[in-house]
Amino acid sequence: MAGARRGPNWLLVYAVAYMVFLYAPVVLLPLFAFNDATIVAFPLSGFTTKWFTVLWETEALHGAVRNSLIVAVSSALIATMLGASAARAMARYRFPAKKGIVGFIMLPLVLPEIIVAVALLVMLMQLGLSLSLWTVVAGHVLICTPFAIAILSSAFQGLDQSLEEASLDLGESRWGTFRRVTLPLVMPGVVSSLLITFTISLDEFIIAFFLTGTDVTLPVYIWSQLRFPSKLPSIMALGAILLALSVLLLVLAEWFRRRAAARQGKDATAAGGLL
């Protein structure tokens, strides 16, 4: 075997380089978050947690976090609900111009966000609506729904229609059938959808920047702080927190999905999923 090798394994080199390129910046975040210096540069000078204390004491940041959570939770819930309805309709029913309608719903997936943002802004101005967190939610729902549909349609497609019929046949109402059979069976998809749309909304900048009023979301707040070099380390600390939270959320979602798959006796890795 060893005799067959000539020179370095280029595929391995490529893979390692790729991983470094992808994750090195991410590793820098927690590194500088705990670095005892105002300037973000090597060499590191010492360990501190004071940047986290600074975050804790910044009132404006708390407002931005709250705004972002409101926007992200609302967008995730609305987009997932709309996505579930659309995915179910796509899986179950045949109707005229189905392909065209589905295409239009999925379009924001490929439209440049800046165009969506400007178009929405112009439209809102024309309608005379004032900008607020809810206009941001509306914009985020628009871009999150295609993701929700993409995730949920595989869940609904895999759902055996006779299960819902069996429930009806056993005397359950349509709503009861949805609650007792459909929802539990597509739950892993719903959780994935909530998680992904939440994440998309949470770190979305362009639409939030254009459509927000006086209440800024977290990414917009962070962008506004970047003008002050002295704020940079505390932004790093904030990034580190967000990073930890994202990883935690992902792990939770995957654990949930695997547990659901195991209970139904499916092979968790075969069922497809986030990780």
Add this chain to the structure above:
Amino acid sequence: MTARPIIELRNLSKSFGAVQALRGIDATIREGEFFSLLGPSGCGKTTLLRMIAGFEAPSGGSIVIDGKPMDGIPANHRPTNMVFQSYAIFPHLSVAGNVGYGLKRKKLSRAEIAAEVEAALEKVDLAGYGSRAAHELSGGQRQRVALARALVMRPKVVLLDEPLSALDKKLREQMQVELRALQQSLGITFILVTHDQEEALIMSDRIAVMFDGQIAQMASPEELYRTPRTRRVASFIGVMNFLPARMKGESPEGIEIDIPALGSARIPRDRVPEGLRPERIESIGIRPEMLTILFDEANSAEREAEGQVVANSYYGDMTYYDVRLAGQEAQVTISMRNTAGRSVARPGTTVRVGWGAESVVLFD
């Protein structure tokens, strides 16, 4: 049987766009009866069953269940329960959760539900399986759970869509007997959809044979086998030999038939189906077991013909012989029970074939 009707189908039809799945279905199914819908793939059996269950709306005609017209009544308000072909076991629930699913909506206490579930599981021989997860069951067990889930609702009619087709041959044969015994002991009406004629014969009180969205014949298994009304029904149920024939004469006692391959015979009146027009007879049918090969010199039959063995298929207890009848192109299949001391006749052997007039089946 003079039981009262439980389901009445009146001039029922169903179209899916341009496809006419069912046409002019008329049938009365009696209370406590094991009724089968039998027919080849695509003849509309499932569609008919789903209309009775309330999953499809008829395009025309009416369905009456237990004296009540079912127009506009959804599946969850009908006194029927279905065993699906795929069983449709809820994968996120345990066996007990599946069986007790429909009881949750009835106003029963937890203990009452548990008792009902256990009783239903006992009926299908699954006592003690309540806590199993749905995916821990074998095919046969899933089928039983689906049945228990339907029975626990105390339906007036149980609808079964090819419930045994997913099982292997041995298990299927065992379940046919068990299902029939269970239905007999419960006295509930069962409607079974199947494309397996043997299964229908074994299990049913009555069978409706369907072709192309219509009922071709509705009768008891014995009547269906002995007196199929059309050539198509005859060849669908069991094996049937068809031989060219012509009417020679008619008398009050019966019809005189000339069958060139076998000879002529008088068919008694009671073997002539009602509404048959004898002058239009072109062929007759005769079952393989109604023909005999007369191996022994001493043996004789009411009527005899000469033939030559072309091929044989040995089944252990039986042998099926393909025999060419002397002087004719006609070939028939004859089934013979194997007996001790008699060896299977080789191809090429000349044999005497015995038959009787009362075993001849007539159709237009």
